[in-house]
Amino acid sequence: MPDPTYRAAIVGTGGIAHRHAQSIAALGDRVQLVAVAELDADRAADFAREYEVPNVYAGADELLANERIDLVHVCTPPQTHAPLSIAAMRAGVPVLVEKPTALSLSEMDDMLAVEAETGVPVLTVFQHRYGAAAVRLRRLLRSGALGRPLVAVCETLWYRDEDYFAVPWRGTWDAEGGGPTMGHGIHQYDLLLSVLGPWAEVRAAAGRLSRPTDTEDVSMALARFADGTLATVVNSVVSPRETSRLRFDFELATVEVEHLYGYSDDHWRFTPAPGHEHLADLWTADAAAPPSGHVLQIAAILDAFDAGAEPGVSLADARRTLEFAAATYASAFLGRPVAAGEITGDHPFARGMDGGAVPWAQTRKETTA
Incomplete structure (x- = not known):
C-alpha cells in the first residue's frame, strides 16, 4: 500500500524556505506543498510559481483558517517563531520550525504549555x-x-x-x-x-x-x-x-x-x-x-506520522x-x-x-x- 500523501504549507518565503520547498519536492508523493503564506505579495507569487504551490495567503492566520494542513513549516525571522507556532498549535496543525525555536527559554516554556494543552507538536529543524x-x-x-x-x-x-x-x-x-x-x-x-x-x-x-x-x-x-x-x-x-x-x-x-x-x-x-x-x-x-539535510528530517517526521509515533526534534528536546x-x-x-x-x-x-x-x-x- 503506498504511503499516504501529507499536505504541507510554508509560512515565510525567505532563503531557507526554498530549502524546505525543495526538500518537500524531493519526497515525491509522500507530501505535497499546497499553500504558502507571505506578507510580500510579489515574493509570495514568485515563490508559488517556482514551486507550483496552488494557494497563496497574505498571512499565517488566513492560511491556517482555510487549509487542511498536516505540517506547517515556519521559515520566518526568529522573533516570529513562537507566536506563529502557538497559532498553529491552537489551529490543530503540527509545526516544523526553523532554529532557533524561540528567542528565550520563557518563550519555549509558553510553547510547551500550549503543546501540553492542545496535544499538537512543535518540531525544530536540527537536520544534522x-x-x-x-x-x-x-x-x-x-x-x-x-x-x-x-x-x-x-x-x-x-x-x-x-x-x-x-x-x-x-x-x-x-x-x-x-x-x-x-x-x-x-x-x-x-x-x-x-x-x-x-x-x-x-x-x-x-x-x-x-x-x-x-x-x-x-x-x-x-x-x-x-x-x-x-x-x-x-x-x-x-x-x-x-x-x-x-x-x-x-x-x-x-x-x-x-x-x-x-x-x-x-x-x-x-x-x-x-x-x-x-x-x-x-x-x-x-x-x-544522502547528505545530512532537511530531506532526511522531514522524511523521519513523516515516518513517525505513519507509525503513530512521536516525531523529533520535540520541544522538550529543543x-x-x-x-x-x-x-x-x-x-x-x-x-x-x-x-x-x-x-x-x-x-x-x-x-x-x-x-x-x-x-x-x-x-x-x-x-x-
Missing part, C-alpha cells in the same frame, strides 16, 4: 541529527562498543561580512535572539548534545570583536557533561576559512567530522585506539547515504539545546559557571539571551548616538 553517520555514531555509543566519551570539540567557524548584517533583524537581541551562538553554531552543538546527552555546567566567554552588531560575533564555551565528559564549543562569524567541525574522543576510538553546511559519510573519520583496530569494522561508511545557548550567554556575561537547570522562572537569562547584562551594550549606545 539525521545524517547516516550521526545515527551510526549514536548507535555505536549506546552499544558500548566505543567505551565512554571523554573529550569533545565542536567548532562552527563561519564568515559573515557587514553586508550580511544589513538585514535589519540580524545581529539584534530583540529579533534574532543572539549572534552565532543562537543563529549559526546551534546546529553543530545540537548534534554534539544529541550524542553526549545531558550537560551539567558551562563556563564561557563571548565578544563583539568585529561585526556591527548588538550581539556577540564570537563565543567560546567549556562544558562539563553529567558523565564527566569535557567539551569545547566555539561559535564564530569572523573566520575567513569557514568550517564546521566535531570531534569525539571515546575510550576506544576517535570519531570526527569536518564539513561546512552539511555532511556526507565521506566527511567523517574513524580512528580506533591502539590495540582496538578491529573496531574500524564497525564503522562501515555508506557512500550512497529546549535543552536552547538552554545551552542561554547558559553560554549567562556565563559569559556574568563571569561565572552556570549549571544546567539554573536558568528558570524569572531569571534574567530566561527572559532573554542578553540577560540585560551585555558588557558592550552601553558602548554601542554611545557610539551610535
Whole structure:
C-alpha cells in the first residue's frame, strides 16, 4: 500500500524556505506543498510559481483558517517563531520550525504549555541529527562498543561580512535572539548534545570583536557533561576559512567530522585506539547515504506520522539545546559557571539571551548616538 500523501504549507518565503520547498519536492508523493503564506505579495507569487504551490495567503492566520494542513513549516525571522507556532498549535496543525525555536527559554516554556494543552507538536529543524553517520555514531555509543566519551570539540567557524548584517533583524537581541551562538553554531552543538546527552555546567566567554552588531560575533564555551565528559564549543562569524567541525574522543576510538553546511559519510573519520583496530569494522561508511539535510528530517517526521509515533526534534528536546545557548550567554556575561537547570522562572537569562547584562551594550549606545 503506498504511503499516504501529507499536505504541507510554508509560512515565510525567505532563503531557507526554498530549502524546505525543495526538500518537500524531493519526497515525491509522500507530501505535497499546497499553500504558502507571505506578507510580500510579489515574493509570495514568485515563490508559488517556482514551486507550483496552488494557494497563496497574505498571512499565517488566513492560511491556517482555510487549509487542511498536516505540517506547517515556519521559515520566518526568529522573533516570529513562537507566536506563529502557538497559532498553529491552537489551529490543530503540527509545526516544523526553523532554529532557533524561540528567542528565550520563557518563550519555549509558553510553547510547551500550549503543546501540553492542545496535544499538537512543535518540531525544530536540527537536520544534522539525521545524517547516516550521526545515527551510526549514536548507535555505536549506546552499544558500548566505543567505551565512554571523554573529550569533545565542536567548532562552527563561519564568515559573515557587514553586508550580511544589513538585514535589519540580524545581529539584534530583540529579533534574532543572539549572534552565532543562537543563529549559526546551534546546529553543530545540537548534534554534539544529541550524542553526549545531558550537560551539567558551562563556563564561557563571548565578544563583539568585529561585526556591527548588538550581539556577540564570537563565543567560546567549556562544558562539563553529567558523565564527566569535557567539551569545547566555539561559535564564530569572523573566520575567513569557514568550517564546521566535531570531534569525539571515546575510550576506544576517535570519531570526527569536518564539513561546512552539511555532511556526507565521506566527511567523517574513524580512528580506533591502539590495540582496538578491529573496531574500524564497525564503522562501515555508506557512500550512497544522502547528505545530512532537511530531506532526511522531514522524511523521519513523516515516518513517525505513519507509525503513530512521536516525531523529533520535540520541544522538550529543543529546549535543552536552547538552554545551552542561554547558559553560554549567562556565563559569559556574568563571569561565572552556570549549571544546567539554573536558568528558570524569572531569571534574567530566561527572559532573554542578553540577560540585560551585555558588557558592550552601553558602548554601542554611545557610539551610535
